[in-house]
Amino acid sequence: MASSRYWSYLCRGLMVVLLLLAVGLSGCGKSGQAIIETDIGHDTSMPGAHLSREGVPPLDTQTAPSALNDTNAASISQQPMESGEHIHFSSTATLRLMRTPDGKAFVVRVDNVRDLYAVDMTIRFDATHWQVADADMQTSGIQIQLGEAPRPDFVAVNNVDNTKGLIRYIVTQLGDATAFNGSGTVAAILGQTLIPADIDISVEMVTLVNRNAQAIEVVVR
Numbered sequence: 001m002a003s004s005r006y007w008s009y010l011c012r013g014l015m016v017v018l019l020l021l022a023v024g025l026s027g028c029g030k031s032g033q034a035i036i037e038t039d040i041g042h043d044t045s046m047p048g049a050h051l052s053r054e055g056v057p058p059l060d061t062q063t064a065p066s067a068l069n070d071t072n073a074a075s076i077s078q079q080p081m082e083s084g085e086h087i088h089f090s091s092t093a094t095l096r097l098m099r100t101p102d103g104k105a106f107v108v109r110v111d112n113v114r115d116l117y118a119v120d121m122t123i124r125f126d127a128t129h130w131q132v133a134d135a136d137m138q139t140s141g142i143q144i145q146l147g148e149a150p151r152p153d154f155v156a157v158n159n160v161d162n163t164k165g166l167i168r169y170i171v172t173q174l175g176d177a178t179a180f181n182g183s184g185t186v187a188a189i190l191g192q193t194l195i196p197a198d199i200d201i202s203v204e205m206v207t208l209v210n211r212n213a214q215a216i217e218v219v220v221r
Contacts, residue, residue, distance in 0.1 A: 093218045095186070097123070097203055103194045106201065108147070108186040110218070115210040116150045116180040118172035123189070125201040127165030133190040134160075144169060149184030151177070172209075179211045 093113035097106055108123075110116065125132070135145040142160035144167060146152045153174035160167050169187055173179060208216035 091217060093208060093216055095203060095206055095218050095220045097201065097220075099195060104191055106189040106191075106195070108188070108203070109183065110149050110186050110208070111183040113149070113183070113208065113216060113218075114181055116208055116216065117211040118150060118209040119170070119186055120205075120207040120209075121167075121169045121186065121203065122205040123167040123169075123201065124204045125165045125167070126199055127162055129196050130199050130201075131162045131192040132160045132167065133192045135188075135190055145188040145190060146171065147185035147187045148180070149186050150180045173211075 093116075094111040096109045096111070098109060099106055108121070132142060132144065134142045136143045136158075142162060143158045144160060146155070146158070150171065150173045152171035155171050157168045157170040159169075167189065203220045206218060206220060208218050210216055
């Protein structure tokens, strides 16, 4: 019985991943699921956003690889909402690419999302002026740091190309656990050096999917 339930969970996750890959290859994510409103990469900072373990200062670029080896222990902290701000849901979620206050990383944050089960995301950056640091030294290649929206039970693609300036990230939850609701961190991008003030970086494509493999409308700001 347990084995049958496990394979059911795995099949659900794989179906979602295959859907995301199909959408990404066909280009549907650009027009159907994501509405790109503004070019992000210049004024992306947000006060209070930072990368840390609970009770530990923001990660230093030189110590980030070792601190991120234990991906289960590492987490991206969430800041409490400002007074008077309330969680609300609408038919459209919001995705933001924000610079951390220390200038060493970007955080990809989703807000006001309902029933988020999987994400497929492509980010482009100017590789001639900035390089991404590896968040998982135990895995070959260069990866960005996993977030919790959605919970990354199965990582289909997590790859950084520092030559082309391209990041591909596809993860999905597995099982019958509640899909992600509200606001949270999709992923974090650590830099090998401080981020230039005028760095050209943007979310080129993003597809959010619910547990029924249906697309969630999202606006990138």
